[in-house]
Amino acid sequence: MAFQAMVRNHGQDARATPKGGSMRQRKILDQDEINRALRRIAHEIVERNKGIADLVLIGIRTGGEGFARRLAALLSEMEAVPAPVGFMDITLYRDDIFHQKTHPVVHATNIDFKVEGKTVVLVDDVLFTGRTVRAALDAVIDLGRPRRIQLAVLIDRGHRELPIRADFVGRNIPTGRADLVEVKVGQDGDDSVILQEGE
């Protein structure tokens, strides 16, 4: 299935969304830069783990899906063995469900492998406050006891609220707290990362 480019509002409350008109936006990564970052991350994952035996990828829905699929394809190609990839919805593990004006939609989790004893690489597009990753760690551990969990993100935009860091980072980008980072990683070749400045 060809999946669509995905846009996500990274943990930002809908009420904090900048109003149209008063914001500027610029492309901070283009297609080639994203491809290079993905390839570098794939190489780093192989190097750090000495291959991809017993390694599985879990993309965090919805922003990490496209990125996880692409990484899995690159890893499978490099190592000539399939890299299992699954997708996880972490809505029910979030700590801000009741702080939002609206209840987030719960999406399906599709993981058809065991995480027990595996190296799990969590994959997301943007690392911001760290709260999504905190929720994802709890969600993974409820599926079993992995040997270790690593984190790969395309963009680290700072503003951490928890002691969490990524193992593999595509690009560090300084942002304002109210900015929005939109990552589009699909398979139709118009990938981009856009930074919208907030007020």
Place this chain on the structure above:
Amino acid sequence: MESALKIKSLLDLEGLDREGITHILDTAVSMKQINERVIKKVPTLKGRTQINLFFEPSTRTRTSFEIAGKRLSADVINFSPSSSSLTKGETTLDTVDNLQAMSPDIIVVRHKSAGAAEMITRHLAARGAPVPVINAGDGAHAHPTQALLDLFSVRDRLGRVEGLNVTIVGDIANSRVARSNIIGFTTMGANVTVCGPPPLIPAQVEKMGVRVSHHLDEAVADADVVMMLRIQLERGAGGRFPSLREYAIRYGLNARRAERLKPGALIMHPGPINRGVEISPEVADGERSIILYQVEVGVAVRMALLYLLCGGGDEITA
């Protein structure tokens, strides 16, 4: 995604459109996955208190709500009159006031009187404590969570609800399950037929958009789903036909009738079943029967409702 569910309490299915029902069923798909894991628990409702207020006896529904709340990490308290001051003469609303003083985040109500859940909801709102209420069955009025789990079961097994022929057989007049299912299935675009002896079919039920039949073989000939209802002797159904034996012969689903159903047709029953009355044992246990599957998915559907209605913002949107 657009707003899908704009109710604060679930008292009946009348307040829900197709989009709202679909949103609940979609959320239940994700909840069902949790029930299939080794660790069947998520932290979503940690620190929230759910009171199951059951004025009328129930095993299946109360247990289902209790498991649903616990799998979402809510603190679940079961309150039933046999173990309470209701036997000492306290009124329903006094009981509600006392429970409300303990700050619950959601209340699940089962009551023998139609309209009880709505009365309690209004009472709480008037007290300035608009706690969300889920109706777990009120008299012969409504049993919305049963209808939602029936819709979930059919959609999951047959892939759709729209356009299906659904026949509901039995004590339609006394059945809150029938009433909620008629609303639910017609809202979702199914063709609903009700079947039973004339005294058990309510007058003007056609106005709810259903076809009426008094002959079981004719009523189920084209059915994709056959839903058998229990004869509710406790609501006086026994006085409306000559004998249970005659009822079983004319309106019971036996093996001979089950064999003549369309290939792939589902046989459902909200339970508890009266073996040998409305359904014969070999049909209840047969391969077309999804009676136990209904119970299984009931937990997921109730988890979805607790998640969507408990706590949070001003309204629920998707």
